[in-house]
Structure formats: C-alpha cells, structure tokens
Amino acid sequence: MDIQEWEKRYSTAFSSISDVLGDINGIFVAYNSNVDAIKHVTEKDIHKLISIVGAKAVQQRIAGYPREVQDPVDLLARLVIAMRDGKAAEVPTYTTDIHQWLMDNLVFDKARMGGQAGIISNLLANLGIKNVITYVPWLSREQAEYFVDSPNLKYPVIEDGVLKLRHPSEAYDPDQRPKVNWILEFSKGTKVEYYEDSFEVPRDNRLIISSRPSWLRIDMSEQLYDQIPHMNGVIDGAILAGYQMIKEKYEDGTTYRDYVKKAVQVIKRLKEGNPDMRIHVEFTSIQNKVIRKTILKDIVYKHVSSLGLDTVEVANALNVLGHEELAYAVISKGENSISALYEGAVKLLCELKLERVHIHCLGFYICVACRDFPLSVEEHRDALMFSSTLAAAQALHGGIGSLREGEIGLSVPISSQGHHDLDQLEKYLVRRDVCTGTEFEDGCVCALTHDLIVIPSKVVPDPVATVGIGDTISAGAFVAILAMLKKKNEAN
Ligand SMILES: Nc1ncnc2c1ncn2[C@@H]1O[C@H](COP(=O)(O)O)[C@@H](O)[C@H]1O
Ligand SMILES: O=P(O)(O)OC[C@H]1O[C@](O)(COP(=O)(O)O)[C@@H](O)[C@@H]1O
Numbered sequence: 001m002d003i004q005e006w007e008k009r010y011s012t013a014f015s016s017i018s019d020v021l022g023d024i025n026g027i028f029v030a031y032n033s034n035v036d037a038i039k040h041v042t043e044k045d046i047h048k049l050i051s052i053v054g055a056k057a058v059q060q061r062i063a064g065y066p067r068e069v070q071d072p073v074d075l076l077a078r079l080v081i082a083m084r085d086g087k088a089a090e091v092p093t094y095t096t097d098i099h100q101w102l103m104d105n106l107v108f109d110k111a112r113m114g115g116q117a118g119i120i121s122n123l124l125a126n127l128g129i130k131n132v133i134t135y136v137p138w139l140s141r142e143q144a145e146y147f148v149d150s151p152n153l154k155y156p157v158i159e160d161g162v163l164k165l166r167h168p169s170e171a172y173d174p175d176q177r178p179k180v181n182w183i184l185e186f187s188k189g190t191k192v193e194y195y196e197d198s199f200e201v202p203r204d205n206r207l208i209i210s211s212r213p214s215w216l217r218i219d220m221s222e223q224l225y226d227q228i229p230h231m232n233g234v235i236d237g238a239i240l241a242g243y244q245m246i247k248e249k250y251e252d253g254t255t256y257r258d259y260v261k262k263a264v265q266v267i268k269r270l271k272e273g274n275p276d277m278r279i280h281v282e283f284t285s286i287q288n289k290v291i292r293k294t295i296l297k298d299i300v301y302k303h304v305s306s307l308g309l310d311t312v313e314v315a316n317a318l319n320v321l322g323h324e325e326l327a328y329a330v331i332s333k334g335e336n337s338i339s340a341l342y343e344g345a346v347k348l349l350c351e352l353k354l355e356r357v358h359i360h361c362l363g364f365y366i367c368v369a370c371r372d373f374p375l376s377v378e379e380h381r382d383a384l385m386f387s388s389t390l391a392a393a394q395a396l397h398g399g400i401g402s403l404r405e406g407e408i409g410l411s412v413p414i415s416s417q418g419h420h421d422l423d424q425l426e427k428y429l430v431r432r433d434v435c436t437g438t439e440f441e442d443g444c445v446c447a448l449t450h451d452l453i454v455i456p457s458k459v460v461p462d463p464v465a466t467v468g469i470g471d472t473i474s475a476g477a478f479v480a481i482l483a484m485l486k487k488k489n490e491a492n
C-alpha cells in the first residue's frame with residue numbers, strides 16, 4: 001500500500017478509535033512514577049564533562065561497559081556509548097552522589113513527570129479515559145504535583161478500612177522523599193571527539209540515569225492488596241511497569257523472589273471477578289539479567305496478556321530466554337534485523353504465552369497476536385495507527401493535553417524509511433510462504449500460528465524529547481484494544 005493510502009487509513013483509524021475510547025470504564029496503572037530532570041546534552045556539554053573526568057578514563061571504562069553508575073566516569077562511559085550508537089539506555093545508580101555531581105556540573109533544563117506508569121497515567125487521563133487509577137508505592141508531595149489536575153485521575157487510599165479513590169494531591173505521604181531520574185537527551189548530528197576517537201550521533205535518543213534509593217520497593221500495603229478486587233467494577237484493564245526496580249537482595253534479608261511473588265499476587269487479585277481482564281506490561285531496559293529473566297519467566301509468563309517493547313528491549317529479552325543469535329540479529333543493523341524482530345516477536349508471543357506483542361521501532365511497528373484474540377487484524381491495525389498518531393504528537397510537542405492534541409499527530413508524515421524497511425520483511429515472509437505479497441500489502445497477515453500486523457509509523461525529524469514516546473505508543477494501542485473489545489462485548 002502506498003504512503004498516501006496509509007495516510008488515509010491513519011485518519012480513519014484515529015477517528016474510529018476516538019469514538020470508542022469513552023466506552024472504557026477505567027484502567028489501573030502501576031508502579032513507577034518519578035520526576036524526570038531532563039537535560040539536552042550539547043557538544044559543549046559532553047566535551048566539558050569528558051574533560052572534567054578525563055578522556056582516557058572514559059575510554060578505559062567504555063571497554064568495561066558499566067551496568068551501574070557508581071561514579072562520574074561510569075556515567076560518561078555509558079553516555080558516550082549511547083551517543084555513539086544512538087541507542088536508548090537506562091542505567092541505575094544507587095548513590096545520591098551522581099545526582100549532586102550532575103547538579104553541580106550540568107543543571108537540568110526542565111523537570112517533568114517520569115516513569116512509565118506516571119507518563120501513561122497522565123496521558124490516559126488527558127485522553128479522557130473515565131477512571132485512571134494510578135498507583136505508585138512512593139507517592140511524595142513533590143511527585144503528586146506532577147500528576148495532571150484532572151478529576152478522572154485517581155489514587156487508591158484506604159480510609160476506615162474502605163477503598164476510596166482520591167486525586168494524588170490528596171493522597172501523598174508527607175514523609176516520603178521524591179525519586180528523581182536524570183534524562184540526558186542528545187540529538188542526531190552532535191559531534192563528539194575524545195581521546196583517540198570521534199563520532200557523530202546517528203539518531204536522537206537518550207540515556208536515563210535511574211535513581212534507586214534504598215527505600216524503593218515494588219509493593220503495596222496489605223490493606224490495599226485486600227481491597228484490589230473492589231476496583232474491578234471500575235476498571236477494564238491494567239498497565240503495569242517498573243518491575244526493573246526489583247533488586248536481587250535487600251538489606252532486610254528479603255530477595256527478588258519475595259517481590260516477584262507479591263507482583264504476581266497483585267495481578268491475580270486484579271483478575272479476581274474478571275478473569276478476562278487484560279494486563280499489559282511495558283518492558284524496559286533491565287541491566288540485571290537475573291531480574292530480567294525472572295520478570296519474563298515468573299511475572300509475564302501466563303499472567304500477562306500484552307507486552308510492549310522497543311528494539312533493544314526485544315534483543316535483551318531474547319538474550320535471557322536463550323536466543324542469543326536471534327538477539328544479536330535484532331540489534332545488528334543489517335537487512336536481517338527486521339525479520340529477526342518478527343521472529344523474536346513470535347518467540348516472545350509463544351514462549352511467554354501472551355495474547356499480543358507490540359514492538360515499536362523508529363519508522364514501523366510490528367505486532368503479533370494469537371489467532372483466537374477476539375479482534376480482527378484490521379482492528380489491531382487501527383490500534384497501532386492510533387498509537388503512532390499519538391507518538392507523533394508526543395514527539396512534536398513533548399506532551400498530549402487532550403485527544404484533540406493527539407490528533408495533531410496526523411499532520412506528521414509517515415516515515416518513508418519505515419515504509420521502505422517493511423519491504424524487507426515482506427520479501428522474507430513471502431520467501432518463507434508465510435503470506436503472499438498481496439496479503440502483506442495492507443499490513444494484516446493471518447499466518448498459520450499467529451496474526452501479524454505491521455504499519456509504517458509517523459516520525460518527527462526533530463522531536464522535542466524522545467523520553468516517554470514508547471510509553472505513549474504502547475499505552476495508546478492497548479487502550480484502543482480495550483475500547484474495541486468493550487464495544488464488541490456490549491454488542492454481543
Ligand atoms: N522522533 C520520533 N518520532 C516518532 N516516534 C519516535 C521518535 N523517536 C522515537 N520514537 C518512537 O518511540 C520509541 C521509543 O521507545 P522507548 O520505549 O521510549 O525506547 C521508538 O521505538 C519509536 O517507535
Ligand atoms: O526505571 P525507572 O527509574 O522507573 O525509570 C523509568 C524511566 O523511563 C521512563 O519512564 C521513560 O520510558 P521510556 O524509556 O519507555 O521512554 C522515564 O520517564 C523514567 O525516568
């Protein structure tokens with residue numbers, strides 16, 4: 001299908017999804033909200049930082065590929081790697097010294113709502129979903145201020161043993177400290193020269209320095225846990241994220257197993273009374289492989305319906321599931337990478353017993369779904385086009401204040417590179433008899449064991465920021481799916 005025809009489909013999809021979004025009763029979103037301190041790193045900034053810590057030290061540390069930021073050299077090593085590859089990355093830091101060092105040497109441009117759950121909660125409230133029940137285990141006064149001031153955004157509290165839904169500004173813990181992450185955004189074309197090396201940044205992206213203070217827990221009080229089923233009348237689905245925060249061992253003797261068990265119990269409670277409740281997990285960068293594997297095998301497997309990820313995250317997931325070669329093919333830039341992404345998506349769908357896997361890339365999205373999912377491939381495709389429109393609006397303006405503002409994304413052209421990249425996948429699938437070229441043409445393929453939906457996506461050449469676009473895509477598509485399911489159920 002040519003780009004113009006795709007553009008027409010985009011407009012129709014956006015309006016048909018907009019018409020049904022109001023049918024959703026509500027959605028539960030947990031766990032990670034934080035404050036993002038965003039800094040756009042210029043050539044001058046990066047050279048200044050490298051000269052402070054020493055170019056030779058950075059060069060040596062790059063070889064060690066630090067998976068945690070313990071000092072400024074680790075930080076610079078990971079920043080140079082992310083800028084050199086143009087890849088998104090998130091690295092944890094367990095010390096407040098890094099925050100202080102960045103404050104002293106860089107100073108952020110702006111502070112915004114951060115964390116998948118925080119970003120998604122605000123987005124869905126702004127899109128007008130009737131009840132967005134957001135939950136963060138560390139709701140500080142400062143954090144509460146970053147939630148949109150809207151009556152449909154609610155926080156669960158227990159008052160006299162009864163579940164009440166209040167705005168976060170009426171529910172925060174005054175003794176709780178805020179969690180602040182640093183987002184170091186960089187632009188395509190930025191030139192970096194250091195030691196004996198030099199390069200030009202190939203793509204707009206960012207490095208996230210995720211603060212992990214010792215009080216951080218993916219958890220909820222016993223009382224709230226008991227009351228979860230009372231939310232079931234209000235919500236049609238849940239979006240869960242933030243499991244990357246789980247640590248192998250805690251100072252109090254507990255381990256990741258305790259928190260994984262609790263996380264699974266929460267999902268079970270959410271499904272009590274409504275076993276068909278759909279749960280989406282938004283994946284992210286997880287440096288610790290034990291935790292990454294456990295999240296996939298113990299939380300996602302069998303308990304979750306839908307998974308959203310970017311390219312690097314697909315490779316990371318495949319890697320810990322024992323598909324190292326495929327993981328390597330996914331991140332290699334060659335012609336095989338799009339077919340590897342598709343094969344990877346199918347592996348995740350089958351091995352994790354999911355209903356849908358949505359991979360968002362720059363220029364196209366790939367979604368695989370199980371054959372018996374109660375929506376047609378065309379409906380899945382509408383959800384993807386709706387989400388790509390929102391992503392374009394997010395990249396254009398850095399936020400979406402209403403469904404109307406989301407619609408602005410329609411003015412962003414579909415990526416011709418993404419459209420072209422899909423040709424590689426078509427050739428691969430036709431060669432393997434998965435489908436014919438005609439079947440692939442409109443992005444809807446019914447393969448033997450799964451459905452495959454692909455779309456070329458809209459790409460903003462100079463995004464305001466890249467952080468949070470993936471969350472917007474996955475949440476947008478997932479609520480579109482929930483809305484269409486709701487409509488269908490009501491009609492039956
Ligand atoms: N400039 C962009 N325009 C539209 N969409 C974009 C742009 N840059 C990135 N994206 C999309 O966002 C995800 C990033 O996902 P994360 O989970 O935040 O890494 C990327 O895959 C693109 O689909
Ligand atoms: O692991 P943490 O500390 O929750 O950090 C999550 C980080 O990811 C983000 O939610 C962004 O998500 P994406 O990487 O999907 O864009 C940031 O806002 C936040 O700082």
Ligand SMILES: [Mg+2]
Nearest residue numbers: 283284470471
């Ligand atoms: Mg993401």
